Structure formats: structure tokens, C-alpha cells
Amino acid sequence: MALVVQKYGGSSLESAERIRAVAERIVATKKAGNDVVVVCSAMGDTTDELLDLAAQVNPVPPAREMDMLLTAGERISNALVAMAVASLGGEAQSFTGSQAGVLTTERHGNARIVDVTPGRVTDALAQGKICIVAGFQGVNKETRDVTTLGRGGSDTTAVALAAALKADVCEIYSDVDGVYTADPRIVPDAQKLDKLSFEEMLELAASGSKILVLRSVEYARAWGVPMRVRSSYSNDPGTLVAGSMEDIPVEEAVLTGVATDQSEAKITILGVKDVPGEAAKVFRALADAEINIDMVLQNVSAIADNTTDITFTCPRAAGPEALELLSKLKAEGGWENVLYDDQIGKVSLVGAGMKSHPGVTADFSEALRDKNINIEMFTTSEIRLTAVIREADLAEAARAIHDKFQLGGDEVATVYAGTGR
Amino acid sequence: MALVVQKYGGSSLESAERIRAVAERIVATKKAGNDVVVVCSAMGDTTDELLDLAAQVNPVPPAREMDMLLTAGERISNALVAMAVASLGGEAQSFTGSQAGVLTTERHGNARIVDVTPGRVTDALAQGKICIVAGFQGVNKETRDVTTLGRGGSDTTAVALAAALKADVCEIYSDVDGVYTADPRIVPDAQKLDKLSFEEMLELAASGSKILVLRSVEYARAWGVPMRVRSSYSNDPGTLVAGSMEDIPVEEAVLTGVATDQSEAKITILGVKDVPGEAAKVFRALADAEINIDMVLQNVSAIADNTTDITFTCPRAAGPEALELLSKLKAEGGWENVLYDDQIGKVSLVGAGMKSHPGVTADFSEALRDKNINIEMFTTSEIRLTAVIREADLAEAARAIHDKFQLGGDEVATVYAGTGR
Numbered sequence: 001m002a003l004v005v006q007k008y009g010g011s012s013l014e015s016a017e018r019i020r021a022v023a024e025r026i027v028a029t030k031k032a033g034n035d036v037v038v039v040c041s042a043m044g045d046t047t048d049e050l051l052d053l054a055a056q057v058n059p060v061p062p063a064r065e066m067d068m069l070l071t072a073g074e075r076i077s078n079a080l081v082a083m084a085v086a087s088l089g090g091e092a093q094s095f096t097g098s099q100a101g102v103l104t105t106e107r108h109g110n111a112r113i114v115d116v117t118p119g120r121v122t123d124a125l126a127q128g129k130i131c132i133v134a135g136f137q138g139v140n141k142e143t144r145d146v147t148t149l150g151r152g153g154s155d156t157t158a159v160a161l162a163a164a165l166k167a168d169v170c171e172i173y174s175d176v177d178g179v180y181t182a183d184p185r186i187v188p189d190a191q192k193l194d195k196l197s198f199e200e201m202l203e204l205a206a207s208g209s210k211i212l213v214l215r216s217v218e219y220a221r222a223w224g225v226p227m228r229v230r231s232s233y234s235n236d237p238g239t240l241v242a243g244s245m246e247d248i249p250v251e252e253a254v255l256t257g258v259a260t261d262q263s264e265a266k267i268t269i270l271g272v273k274d275v276p277g278e279a280a281k282v283f284r285a286l287a288d289a290e291i292n293i294d295m296v297l298q299n300v301s302a303i304a305d306n307t308t309d310i311t312f313t314c315p316r317a318a319g320p321e322a323l324e325l326l327s328k329l330k331a332e333g334g335w336e337n338v339l340y341d342d343q344i345g346k347v348s349l350v351g352a353g354m355k356s357h358p359g360v361t362a363d364f365s366e367a368l369r370d371k372n373i374n375i376e377m378f379t380t381s382e383i384r385l386t387a388v389i390r391e392a393d394l395a396e397a398a399r400a401i402h403d404k405f406q407l408g409g410d411e412v413a414t415v416y417a418g419t420g421r
Numbered sequence: 422m423a424l425v426v427q428k429y430g431g432s433s434l435e436s437a438e439r440i441r442a443v444a445e446r447i448v449a450t451k452k453a454g455n456d457v458v459v460v461c462s463a464m465g466d467t468t469d470e471l472l473d474l475a476a477q478v479n480p481v482p483p484a485r486e487m488d489m490l491l492t493a494g495e496r497i498s499n500a501l502v503a504m505a506v507a508s509l510g511g512e513a514q515s516f517t518g519s520q521a522g523v524l525t526t527e528r529h530g531n532a533r534i535v536d537v538t539p540g541r542v543t544d545a546l547a548q549g550k551i552c553i554v555a556g557f558q559g560v561n562k563e564t565r566d567v568t569t570l571g572r573g574g575s576d577t578t579a580v581a582l583a584a585a586l587k588a589d590v591c592e593i594y595s596d597v598d599g600v601y602t603a604d605p606r607i608v609p610d611a612q613k614l615d616k617l618s619f620e621e622m623l624e625l626a627a628s629g630s631k632i633l634v635l636r637s638v639e640y641a642r643a644w645g646v647p648m649r650v651r652s653s654y655s656n657d658p659g660t661l662v663a664g665s666m667e668d669i670p671v672e673e674a675v676l677t678g679v680a681t682d683q684s685e686a687k688i689t690i691l692g693v694k695d696v697p698g699e700a701a702k703v704f705r706a707l708a709d710a711e712i713n714i715d716m717v718l719q720n721v722s723a724i725a726d727n728t729t730d731i732t733f734t735c736p737r738a739a740g741p742e743a744l745e746l747l748s749k750l751k752a753e754g755g756w757e758n759v760l761y762d763d764q765i766g767k768v769s770l771v772g773a774g775m776k777s778h779p780g781v782t783a784d785f786s787e788a789l790r791d792k793n794i795n796i797e798m799f800t801t802s803e804i805r806l807t808a809v810i811r812e813a814d815l816a817e818a819a820r821a822i823h824d825k826f827q828l829g830g831d832e833v834a835t836v837y838a839g840t841g842r
């Protein structure tokens with residue numbers, strides 16, 4: 001008998017019909033002899049509808065009240081799933097994040113889990129009950145206020161609960177049936193992976209793959225919780241994310257896949273004095289404004305005037321704020337100019353096999369050259385290559401790299417409708 | 422400076438626009454120098470929509486999960502009102518029933534408040550904050566499960582909080598601007614009352630007036646909390662419900678108004694043996710099924726066979742269950758027959774002045790006789806007369822009695838659109 005944590009995304013719960021289908025899967029898992037804990041996102045568009053209402057009553061709603069508002073969405077889906085399980089003869093009990101012992105920092109809207117004390121869940125499991133826990137939410141231990149975990153928070157709830165309960169697996173259900181070698185909507189012959197390591201999944205998530213939220217994979221890796229990505233529309237076993245890259249024998253290490261990202265913008269500062277501390281000023285200003293930067297590139301100094309250019313990427317949503325901030329610092333820093341470009345795209349190749357494949361960088365560059373695609377920035381990690389190119393070239397670049405490294409299969413991948421949360 | 426508790430019903434909160442209007446009233450009350458605690462119902466049709474979803478996933482949803490589901494509605498309106506108050510510069514903080522210390526019995530769906538420990542609300546008030554409390558919900562102290570208070574629960578929350586906080590007044594806002602001498606939709610010249618006693622309001626509520634829920638008035642009377650019924654659409658001072666009938670000088674005691682009720686059904690058991698304990702069997706069976714009975718009438722025994730007939734009324738919603746129950750007992754009790762009638766209506770005249778008005782019963786009966794309306798059952802209390810008649814005659818009966826006792830005014834009453842919760 002195993003302890004299984006299952007997380008269902010909003011698209012899997014978008015209607016009463018879908019909720020009944022999810023309940024059937026939950027009850028079947030229980031009847032197969034497992035203990036089952038379920039984590040639910042809000043139904044379909046509920047969160048967007050609540051955000052819309054909030055915007056109508058207050059353009060800048062207080063974060064504490066926003067959390068109180070948004071957590072209602074998960075309470076609704078949670079209670080409905082518990083009811084649906086009960087209608088199939090399962091003994092279900094729902095829990096809010098607070099009732100399930102999800103304790104967080106006090107940062108409303110983007111809290112972090114600091115501890116999980118699931119005593120009530122453990123008791124209910126011992127009584128043979130199926131436990132349904134509201135995702136995305138917790139409670140601040142000091143103030144007893146309700147908090148939310150930010151984007152993808154339900155995945156994080158599921159992994160954290162799985163870790164606290166020492167679950168055998170944390171299954172993440174959405175409308176895709178696994179992790180693919182590329183986004184099948186862009187690369188039609190993309191193949192589903194049976195298994196990949198935490199490190200590879202982390203690199204894919206950091207490179208734009210939306211299938212799992214980075215934070216939940218970090219948590220799963222830290223606590224050694226195997227994750228399984230599955231579709232709530234099929235019985236396909238999906239993709240297992242588990243184990244360390246270090247444990248993969250060299251001869252089995254492969255290239256995992258291609259990821260694309262069009263959520264970033266590029267900012268270039270021209271004519272920065274090439275003396276110690278100048279670059280730090282830039283990044284301190286951005287950090288103080290809580291703007292995350294991703295890739296950074298600093299060219300060698302121009303001999304003529306001893307200045308350099310700094311280029312970095314940041315989330316496109318934060319781009320205008322970053323530009324405004326740096327434009328104000330321009331005179332102070334004596335910079336020549338600050339340039340902004342939000343028409344960029346990032347294409348990455350990820351895989352533990354990269355270490356043992358000589359010439360990967362050359363093949364990657366040549367694949368883009370053959371399509372006449374210019375590389376504007378280029379970075380690498382131990383198991384990843386990333387190029388910044390024009391956004392309009394992104395799909396073609398992904399297909400070219402996928403082909404070059406023979407990641408495709410003979411079959412065209414199945415793509416399900418809808419998008420997960 | 423006064424401490425004012427304001428309760429807003431669902432129709433007052435049915436849209437972002439209405440929520441902003443409510444927020445303006447709240448902030449104005451605070452600016453006038455009062456401490457303000459606000460209790461919110463769920464927005465407009467939210468509760469019905471949630472009930473509909475529940476019915477789709479489980480025709481007989483578990484009561485605990487139903488409470489978890491329904492309380493989401495008040496959390497949503499609560500957070501939105503707090504945001505709207507903040508957007509007007511007010512310092513607002515929202516509280517769930519649990520956070521506000523509303524402790525209840527464990528009976529899901531119809532819990533009773535056993536204690537209110539509003540320590541967090543008191544602290545927030547001391548900091549000058551406007552406190553927004555989710556109505557209709559509490560928490561069971563033993564199991565820490567969320568409970569709901571049943572129909573009109575938000576009114577009860579408001580009165581209980583007002584009592585615990587020793588508030589100066591509990592204002593109940595909906596889409597009607599006070600308590601009238603009759604339902605203005607039935608009796609066009611019905612007049613708004615400036616003030617009435619708790620006892621009179623209790624009798625009106627028990628006789629079918631829907632403006633205040635019986636339980637909330639009982640609570641207010643027990644704790645001596647003055648209630649004021651007001652409209653969220655106007656600045657009319659509304660109707661004050663306060664004080665005991667005993668304190669009204671005889672010369673000022675008047676007839677308060679006419680109430681109608683078409684929510685009941687009538688059941689008659691024919692041929693019940695007229696020996697001690699036979700009637701008790703009937704009422705014990707109904708009590709065990711948690712069916713409330715209202716009026717009871719037992720005719721004198723027929724000399725011929727020493728049997729009697731028992732007639733009573735009960736909520737129409739429970740009628741079929743009561744009929745089935747009694748039909749099963751028919752053979753056992755040796756009864757002749759059980760008759761069911763759900764086409765009845767109740768018309769009542771209420772007022773402390775009844776005690777000092779001789780001939781009220783005669784005038785009441787004659788008013789109905791003059792319209793050729795037959796009285797099927799008749800009961801009285803110290804300050805109330807009630808007749809059961811045909812449902813189809815109800816409106817005409819109300820107008821006739823209202824006229825007979827000259828309760829009307831020269832003006833036609835204002836009727837606002839919509840219905841409160």
C-alpha cells in the first residue's frame with residue numbers, strides 16, 4: 001500500500017462533469033489499496049473572475065484582502081471534490097490550507113511554506129479517509145492570517161504535503177500527459193519522456209517549460225519526493241521526475257529536450273564605466289525593486305574610452321519598470337544610453353547527456369545558422385545551452401534544434417485542449 | 422462616539438458598483454466619528470450558484486463539505502468590501518467567522534452561536550480599523566470545522582457580534598427601508614413604522630414577515646441590542662426595533678401591522694382515539710424527524726365513537742415528509758385518514774395595542790367575513806391574531822384587515838427592487 005498525493009489543476013476541475021471524473025480517479029486510486037491525499041486548484045476561470053472583481057472595487061487592492069479573496073476559489077473546488085468523492089461512496093474530508101497545517105511566511109500574494117504540520121490529515125488518513133486539501137494557500141503562524149503561495153502554488157502545496165507525509169509519489173494532473181522533448185504545439189514530433197532527473201526538470205522549468213512550476217520542483221528535489229506528471233483525461237502513466245542526474249550512468253545520459261520562453265525582455269546599458277562597482281549599482285537597483293534578472297552579459301571594455309555595455313534579460317512584465325528605474329540612474333552613472341527590447345525569445349537545450357556529447361555547442365549554433373537565425377546572447381550551464389534570438393524566430397529555432405539532436409519520434413504528439421494553472 | 426455594527430445583505434452587494442456604494446456608507450459612518458464593524462452576506466446569487474454546483478456533483482452533499490463550500494461566498498464579498506473601503510482611504514481588515522471568534526455548535530448547515538470571542542476585532546477597532554466580518558459562518562470549537570448558521574445567518578452574526586462588542590446599535594441593511602404595517606407589494610398604502618418593540622417584531626417575524634429573521638430578533642432581545650432596519654439605497658433612518666412591549670405606556674400602544682405567510686401546509690388526522698397519549702404520538706414522530714409544527718388545533722371529541730380530529734400546520738417544504746410519516750403510522754394508530762392541504766395561507770394582526778383594544782377579534786373576523794373569506798383555523802397570542810384561510814384569498818384578507826384597523830396612510834409606500842437574503 002502506497003501513500004499517493006494527487007494534485008489537480010484548474011482545467012481538470014473546470015465543470016461539475018470534470019469534477020465527477022476527477023472523483024472517479026481518486027476513488028479508484030483508493031480502491032487500489034492506496035492512501036490518498038488530493039490537492040485542488042480553483043475551478044477553471046474562478047481566479048481570473050475574482051481578480052476581475054477585485055480590480056473593479058480597488059485598482060490597488062490590499063494584499064492581505066486579495067489573499068482572503070483568492071483562497072475562496074480553492075475552498076469551493078475543494079468542497080465540491082469532497083462531495084463528488086462522497087457521492088461515489090468514498091469517505092472524504094476537505095481541509096483548508098490552515099487546517100492541513102500549511103504554515104507560511106507572512107508575505108501576502110507570494111508567501112513561502114516554512115513548515116507543514118499535517119496532524120489532522122494524518123489522523124483522517126488513519127481513519128481510512130480520503131483527504132482533500134485546498135492548494136495555493138496557507139496560514140501565517142504569527143498573525144493567523146490567510147496567505148497565498150503565488151503562481152503554481154497548488155503544485156508547491158502538493159509537494160510540500162507529500163514531503164511532510166512521506167508520500168511515495170506526488171502526481172501532478174493537468175491537461176497534458178507528461179513532459180515532452182519540446183512543446184508539441186511548436187514541434188509536432190515531440191516525444192513524451194518516461195523519466196527525467198530533478199536537475200533536468202529544473203533546467204527545463206527555468207528555461208520556459210510551463211509544465212511544472214520551478215519552485216515545486218526545487219521543493220521536490222530538496223525533499224526527495226518523486227513527482228509524476230499525468231493527464232486527468234487519460235490513463236497514461238505520464239512522466240516520472242525523480243532521482244539525481246549524478247545517478248544516471250554516463251552511457252544512459254541523453255539530451256532531454258528543447259524549451260522556449262517568450263516571457264522576457266532585454267535591456268542594454270551602453271557606455272558603463274568599466275570600474276569596479278558600476279555593474280553592482282545596476283543590479284542592486286533592480287534587486288531593491290524586486291525585479292528578477294535572468295541572463296547577464298557584459299562585453300569587454302572598449303579600449304578607446306574604457307567603457308563597457310551591460311545586457312540582461314528580465315520578465316517582460318517588469319520591463320517597463322526596470323527601464324524607468326535605469327533611465328533615472330542614467331545621468332548619475334554617466335551612461336551613454338539605456339535600450340529596451342521586448343521582441344526577444346529564448347531557446348534552450350537541456351540534458352544530462354550534454355556532458356558526454358562533444359560538440360553540442362557547435363551543433364546547436366549551426367542548427368540556428370542553417371535557418372539564418374542570429375544569436376544575440378548565449379549562456380550555458382552544466383546541462384543547458386540557451387540562446388536569445390528574435391521572438392519571431394522562436395518556433396523555427398526550436399524545431400531546428402529538436403531535429404539536429406534527433407529528439408523527435410515517428411509519431412505526432414497528442415495535444416490536449418486547454419491550459420493548466 | 423458610538424460603536425455601530427452594520428449588516429449588508431446579498432442584494433446590497435450584488436455587483437462591484439453596489440459594493441463601492443456600500444463602502445462609501447461605511448467610510449462615512451466611520452468619518453462621522455463612530456467605530457464600525459461590518460457583517461457581509463454573500464454577493465447576490467452566489468449562494469444559489471454554489472448550491473447548484475453542489476447538486477450537480479452530489480444530490481445529497483455531506484453537510485460538513487456544504488458548509489465549507491457555502492462559506493466561500495461570504496469570504497469573497499467580505500474581502501471585496503474591505504478592498505473597496507481601502508480604496509476610499511479607510512483602513513479595513515476582514516475577518517472570517519472563525520477569526521472573529523464566532524463559536525458555534527457542530528450542527529452543520531444550521532449551527533447555533535454558543536459564544537463570541539471577538540478579541541481580534543476589538544484589537545483592530547482599538548487601532549482605528551474598520552472591521553469587516555464574514556456573516557453566516559462560525560467555527561466549531563471542538564472540531565475546528567467551519568459551520569454555517571442557516572437561513573438569515575448573517576443577521577444573527579451581526580446581532581451576536583453587536584452583543585459581544587456591546588455595540589450601540591446593529592443596523593440591518595437590505596433593499597427595504599424599514600418595517601411596514603404590511604407588505605407594500607400586497608397593501609399599497611402600508612406605512613413605514615418608526616419604532617416597534619422586540620415582542621412585536623418577534624410576532625411579525627413568526628407570522629411571515631421576512632424583513633428580519635426570527636432567530637436574530639430573539640438574540641437581539643435576549644442581549645438588549647437595538648436593531649435598525651435600513652435600506653442601502655437611501656438615507657432614510659429606517660425602523661428601530663428596541664425595547665420591551667412592557668415599557669410602552671398603554672395609551673401609546675398601537676396595532677403594529679399585518680403579516681402574511683404562504684410557506685405552510687396543513688395536515689389533518691381524522692379519527693384519532695381521544696385517550697391520553699394519542700396526540701403525543703403524532704407530535705413525537707414529527708419532532709423526531711425534525712419537522713417544526715406551528716399552529717395546532719384539536720376538535721372536541723365526537724360523542725358517537727370517542728374519536729377526535731387533529732389539525733396542524735408545518736413548513737410546506739416538510740409537508741410531503743410529514744404526510745409520508747403519518748401515513749405509515751395510520752394503521753398502527755387506527756386513524757380514519759390523513760389529509761394534506763398545501764393551498765393555505767396565514768394572515769396575522771400584531772400589536773401591543775391589542776391588549777387595550779376591546780373587540781379586536783370581532784373586528785378581525787368581520788373584516789374577513791365582509792370579503793366572504795372563510796376562516797379555517799384561528800389562534801391568538803397576547804399581541805397577535807392569526808387566521809388560516811385559502812392561499813388565494815391572502816392578499817385580499819391582508820388589505821381588508823389593514824383597512825379595518827386603519828393602519829394605512831395617505832401615501833403609497835415605496836417598494837425597492839430585488840430581495841434580500
